[in-house]
Amino acid sequence: MGDSESSLFSFFFYVLFVYPATNWLLKPGRFSRTKGLTYAISLLVAIAAVKTGLELKEQGPNYYQLMKVGRSATALEIKRSYKKMSLELHPDKNPSATALDDFATLKNAYDVLMDMDAREVYDRFGPEKLKQKVAVIDEYKVLVEVAIFYAAWGIMTWMLTLGKHNSNARQWVFTGMIAMLVVEVMMLLKEIELPAWFLPAMTAHELIQLGHNLFPAFLNGCRCIGAYLFVDLDGHQRALLGALHEQNKEVLRALRDIQTSIQNGGGAGPARPMSVGDAMRNLEAELEGKDIKHPSEVNIFSDGFPDGKKKSNANLYLMIGGYIVLYYIFAGNQAASA
Structure with a gap:
């Protein structure tokens, strides 16, 4: 599943299933205020953890994990690891039916990590950009793709947080988006370097995608908790x-x-x-x-989710239709820049 398809699936999954489930947990009178918040946050964290784990498993190991070295590994460390693993995975010694493919994948990982230019492209932009085999990555196009992603989610955030009862949630989500955008741009432009101890086997590109995958959970968590804690x-x-x-x-x-x-x-x-x-x-x-x-x-707290938000489903259908349009625009832009 590509990044765009994964983002679209996350949107529908959280909006149509997870958000109603957290609404049910936070309904006034069902649990106490503390228990309701605890159950809702625990559900969001559990779903995000399981969903992210399945996506990482489907994606498979990256070149560093395959070579069993860290992101800051030197050429000498990569050579030593390759020599050791090639003895294990060589078709002459590996009885597995996929021995040839496994050894070819290992050799490809070794070639990329030993080539400093290819390694930098792989770390910053992922294997998709590496497959394009261009001499220089057009950073302008990459930033345009980033801008489209955040613009699409910004519009969706605004539509999902309409109403006075979502004012806190809107502020939290946009603050998180701005922070994530700043970090992502700085990582893509190599303005900051990840410390060697921080998730040492993951690339900058994978960390950025991890943030993108977790954002829907963060958005819906802010919506639920913000509306529940809203004081009119x-x-x-x-x-x-x-x-x-x-x-x-x-x-x-x-x-x-x-x-x-x-x-x-x-x-x-x-x-x-x-x-x-x-x-x-x-x-x-x-x-x-x-x-x-x-x-x-006089009770100053809203009863969980105010009546003002129980409107016609027309807004939800409009929001879903808008997201689908933005998704195809985003996918078309990516295809054109490929």
Whole structure:
């Protein structure tokens, strides 16, 4: 599965299956607030780990893993490893049915890693660019491909995080995208070098692809958690003002009633003035008989996922259609630059 196909599959997989599952876990009343967040994050991490592991297994070992050397291995270390492994995989000593192919793959890995120019292309841009057999990689085209990828996901992120309840998620996702873009560009342009101890058998290209594969999980994790933790301060203020307004109306009405009672006397029989103490006791009794919610009792937290996001599926269909269009544009650009 190519990078574009993998990205498209991840999009549909997370949007149509993973996101509804996390919504179910975070539904108010199903679990406590802490447990709901823990279960949702654990599900996202587990799915991302399994999915990434399967993709890496399908991809197979890279040249460094095949040669059993690190990314910073010297020519002497590569020669020693090749000599040792060629004795194990040589068709004369290897009874496997794929002995010829295994030895040819080992020889190809050795040739690439011993050629400094080919090795640099392999590390930065992957085996696809290496197969093009061009003398110099057009970094401008590579950066255009990167820009198209981030533009497509940026549009999808904006569409998936519409609404006030997704404001935090939108900020988190775009911050992560900017950080990932900066690191990717700096790695592609060799502005930074990966330390030898950090995933020593993986190339810069593979680390970039790993970030691309994990991004859908990060996006949907931010959406779920951001919406769940959203606090509608404006709504809280409106509810608070409404509660205060209702209280004010009840107090004014009770005061008017007491004022009328004072003016008309304390009750049946000969009219007599009502004392201030009696008036206050009547006011207290009047208010105690009303079921008035105190402003501090107004819940300021959204109930998991606000009703505002439960709209027509038209937005989802529009989003999916837009992503498919962007995917084919991206795939066509890659084919044209190949």
